[in-house]
Amino acid sequence: MRKSRPAISATTVLLLALTGCSSAVDAGKLLPPPPPSTASSSSGGGSTALGTNPLDNPDGTKPGLGPITSAQDLAKARELIARVRTAGKGPKTGYERSKFGYAWSDAVDGVPLGRNGCDSRNDMLARDGRKLTHKPGSTCIVTSMTIYDPYTGQTVAWTKEHASKVQIDHVMPLSYDWQMGASHWDETKRKQIANDPLNLLPADGSQNAQKRDYGPASWLPANKAVRCSYAVRFAQVSLKYALPVTTADKKVMLAQCGG
Secondary structure, X not given: OOOOOOOOXXXXXXXXXXXXXXXXXXXXXXXXXXXXXXXXXXXXXXXXOOEEOHHHOOOOOOOOOOOOOOHHHHHHHHHHHHOOOEOOOOOOOOOOHHHHOOOOOOOOOOOOOOOOOOOHHHHHHHHHEEEEEXXXXXXXXXXXXXXXXXXXXXXEEEEHHHHHHEEEEEOOOHHHHHHOOHHHOOHHHHHHHHHOHHHEEEEEHHHHHHHOOOOOOOOOOOOHHHHHHHHHHHHHHHHHOOOOEOHHHHHHHHHHOOO
C-alpha cells in the first residue's frame, strides 16, 4: 500500500517563511551580511563575498570593494598612495555634470565595458550584484538583485522601483576632478573618467548623498573595514588620470592604511 505523506506542520510553514522561500524581493530590505570568505586577503586573493581587494583589481572590472587586511597589502597600499601627486583645489567655476557627457553613457571609448551595448550604470549593477533579474526582453536593464554595499557593510535586496536605494558613486567625484584639473581636459577624457569602472561603485544612496563631492579628508565610508580600500581606489583613479589630490586628502588616505 502506498504510504501517505506526513502533513506539514504550522511550525514548518513558519520556518519556510522566515528563511525567505518567497520569491519576492523587497526593495531596499537589509539582509544579513554574507559570511566572511576564508580566502587570503593578500594580493592575488581575488574576489570574495565582500568584494575584491582593489590591489587585485587595477582596472575596476572585478566586483565590489573588499577590505585590505594583511600587513603585506597594507604596505603595498601605502606605496601606491604615496605616488599620488598633491595640489591645491582650483575653482569650481564652470562645472556642470553635462561637461562629463551624458550620464551613464555606453558610447565611451578607451575604458573597460565601453560600447558593450549596456549603459555604465547597469554594467556596474551587473558587476557587483547577485541574483540578478532583468527587464523582459533586455539583457542589460537590471530590475532586481541583492548587493553587498561596501560603504555600510550591509547586503541589500534592491528593485528598480526604488532605484535610489543603491546609487553609483564616482569614487573620485566629478566636481572634485574638475577642480583638480579636468576642467582643462577635452570631453573625450572627461567622459572616460565619468564612466570608467575603476571610478564607479554601487553603494548605499544615503552614503552617496552624504559624500557629495568631498575628498577623503572630508568624507569616508561608514564601514571602517573598507576605508583603506576606498583610499586605494581613490588613488588608483588619481594615478590613472594624472589628477592630483589635496595635501589633506593624501594625508588621510595614507592614515587609513596605517601610514
